Structures are given as C-alpha cells and as structure tokens.
Amino acid sequence: MRVTGRDGRGTAHQFLRRHLGKVLVGTALALTGTALMAAVTLPVGAGAADATVTGARTGASGASGPSAPGPDPGPPPPGVVEAAGPQGARGRGRDPLTDDELRRARELALPRARRGAAADVTGRPGPEPLTTDLAEPAPSEVRLADPPRRALVSFYDYADDSYVTRTVNLTTSTVESTDTQHGVQPPPDRAEAVEAARLLIAAPLGSGLRQDYREATGRDLTGPDALVVTGFVYRGRAEGAAPGALGECGKHRCVRLFTKVRNGPWIDTRRFVIDLSARTVARLA
Numbered sequence: 498m499r500v501t502g503r504d505g506r507g508t509a510h511q512f513l514r515r516h517l518g519k520v521l522v523g524t525a526l527a528l529t530g531t532a533l534m535a536a537v538t539l540p541v542g543a544g545a546a547d548a549t550v551t552g553a554r555t556g557a558s559g560a561s562g563p564s565a566p567g568p569d570p571g572p573p574p575p576g577v578v579e580a581a582g583p584q585g586a587r588g589r590g591r592d593p594l595t596d597d598e599l600r601r602a603r604e605l606a607l608p609r610a611r612r613g614a615a616a617d618v619t620g621r622p623g624p625e626p627l628t629t630d631l632a633e634p635a636p637s638e639v640r641l642a643d644p645p646r647r648a649l650v651s652f653y654d655y656a657d658d659s660y661v662t663r664t665v666n667l668t669t670s671t672v673e674s675t676d677t678q679h680g681v682q683p684p685p686d687r688a689e690a691v692e693a694a695r696l697l698i699a700a701p702l703g704s705g706l707r708q709d710y711r712e713a714t715g716r717d718l719t720g721p722d723a724l725v726v727t728g729f730v731y732r733g734r735a736e737g738a739a740p741g742a743l744g745e746c747g748k749h750r751c752v753r754l755f756t757k758v759r760n761g762p763w764i765d766t767r768r769f770v771i772d773l774s775a776r777t778v779a780r781l782a
Contacts, residue, residue, distance in 0.1 A: 587646065587667070594631050594648060598667050602629050605672055606650035606663040616655040618692045618750075618773055624654040624661065627686050632664055645669070651683065658749060658774055682730045685752050685773075690728030693752045693771035694721035700778040702769060706756065709764050725759055728752040731770045742772065742779040749774035 586597040594602065607626060617625040632647035645668040652661055660681040664674045685693070697703045698718055710718035718724075731753050733746030743751070750773040756766040768781045 589643060589646075591631070594629065594646075598646065598648065599629050601667060601670070602648035602650050602665045605665045605670060606648075607652060614656065618653075618655060618689045620655070624652040624656075625686070625689065627651045627653060627683060647673070653683070653689075653750060655750065655774060680748055682732055682747065682750065684730060685728040685750075689750070689752060689773060690726045690754065691721045693728055693754055693773060694724055694726045694756065696771050696773075696776060697754065697766065697769055697778055702778050702780055706764055706766055710758060713758050713761050713764075723759060725757040727755040729755075740779075740782060742775075742777055743770055743781075745775065746770060746772060 586595060588595050588598060603626060606629075607623060609623070615622065615624045617623055628649075628651045630649045632649045634641075634644040634647070638644040645666055648665045648667060650663050650665055653659070654661060658679060660678045660683060662676045663672050665671070666673050697706060698721065707718045710716070710723070714723075716723075729752065731743075731746050731751040733743055733748075733751065735747050745751075751770050752773060753770055754766045755763075757763045770779050770781060771777075772779070
C-alpha cells in the first residue's frame with residue numbers, strides 16, 4: 498500500500514526492504530544495519546486524517562448514517578495578506594527579541610576571534626552559534642516599568658569541545674556573564690546536521706546511502722543539498738555501548754541523522770554516527 502499526503506508527504510504502516518535497512522515510515526522507524534528507502538514522505542505533525550490512502554477511506558466521522566447535503570457555500574473569499582507591523586530596534590518587557598536585538602546580542606557574545614582561538618563546525622575561525630533567547634529579568638527588576646533587556650546566547654566551540662552560554666545586557670551593550678561547560682551536548686543546529694551529512698556522503702561507510710539515492714533518483718549523490726537532514730545528538734557511553742571510535746562521543750560533538758531525499762523517500766542512516774569534532778564516521782553494531 499502506498500500513502501501520500503496532500504503536499505506529497507504522508508504516513509504509512511508498511512515497511513519495504515532496501516540496501517540500508519527499513520524505511521522510516523511516519524513515526525515508525527525500524528533499526529537495521531544499513532540505510533533503506535521507500536517512496537513515502539511525511540510532513541511534521543502529519544497524521545492519518547491528513548492522508549489520502551489508495552483503496553481505503555480516511556477521516557470517517559463515526560456518524561451513523563448519511564447526512565443531507567447542505568447549501569453550496571460558494572467559493573471562499575480571496576485571502577488577504579497583511580503587512581507586518583513596524584518592528585522597533587528594541588523590545589520592552591517580555592516582548593520577543595527584535596531582529597536588531599538578535600543581531601546585537603550575537604555580535605556582543607561572539608566577538609571576532611583570533612585565528613585558532615575558536616572554531617565552528619567547518620573549522621573556520623569563531624564558534625558555532627546555536628541559540629539566542631530572551632533572558633528572565635533579575636528578581637529585583639521584575640517590578641520595574643522598563644527592566645533591562647538581556648539575551649542568552651549559546652554556541653559550541655570546536656576548538657576545545659566546549660558549550661558556552663553568555664548573558665548579554667542589551668540595555669548596556671555588555672556581556673554580564675559567561676558559562677563554559679565540557680561534556681554537555683545540546684541539540685545540533687542545521688549547519689551541524691548539513692556538515693554531518695557531507696562527511697557521511699564522502700565516507701566509505703556512505704556507499705549504501707549513495708547507492709540508495711541513485712536508485713531513488715537516477716542521479717549521483719554529490720552533496721548534502723540534495724537531502725533533507727535532521728541531526729540529533731549521540732552521547733556515546735551515556736547511551737550504552739560505544740565501540741571503538743565512538744568512545745569519545747559525549748566529550749566530542751557526535752550526531753546521528755534522519756535523512757530524506759528532497760521530494761522523495763526517506764533513507765535510514767540512523768546506524769551511522771558522525772563525530773564532528775574528529776570529522777570521522779562510524780557505525781553502530
């Protein structure tokens with residue numbers, strides 16, 4: 498049975514075998530030693546009620562009998578897109594950070610680093626930026642009419658495998674505090690997932706991924722732009738056995754991937770672990 502959603506993505510409960518394992522179908526993701534694909538795609542949050550199922554009905558209401566058709570409501574009115582309101586350079590109170598505040602917070606927290614002092618996921622100077630969030634006011638500031646605006650800026654420094662969070666006071670344009678931790682692995686950002694896919698595609702262990710992509714599309718897989726990838730952290734021994742090259746994961750920045758051909762099938766690559774710190778690829782037993 499094939500299931501396809503309204504936008505070309507859907508859910509299903511069947512498994513097809515391929516070179517790299519079992520297809521990731523909807524929320525059912527089966528483990529195998531290699532990756533595999535199937536012509537089923539899913540949007541985030543899609544459910545059975547969204548799907549068009551060949552040879553079956555969906556979305557039944559459970560009513561006991563046919564209903565009389567109602568009057569034809571006619572075509573819907575044309576949609577109206579309203580322009581976003583003007584955004585100030587500075588928010589107030591618990592307003593979300595404005596674009597200007599986000600930019601200033603990152604500039605203050607991530608100053609231009611001297612060569613070799615910090616590195617991002619690709620090895621370029623400067624740490625890998627992760628998140629920028631509005632900070633809570635201090636207890637003594639809660640009742641102020643216009644409390645200082647602060648941002649929490651986090652990043653990962655590949656030069657020494659450290660997770661750093663800085664508190665930036667946007668009112669005074671100063672960095673108030675810095676917290677540096679090792680062995681802490683927050684979720685990877687998109688740039689890290691893309692770089693992990695690049696390393697996997699180029700590695701000998703990526704041969705099955707490359708072969709499945711060619712079977713799905715008729716083309717060679719030459720880079721991560723042809724895929725939709727989502728990364729999730731692998732913490733090594735904290736998750737159980739971490740054989741051989743995976744022993745440093747947790748201290749190193751290691752990720753696994755959900756991988757999908759753009760506008761095509763899923764390919765199961767979850768058995769592979771990409772060590773972004775060491776830039777190596779290993780496979781779980």
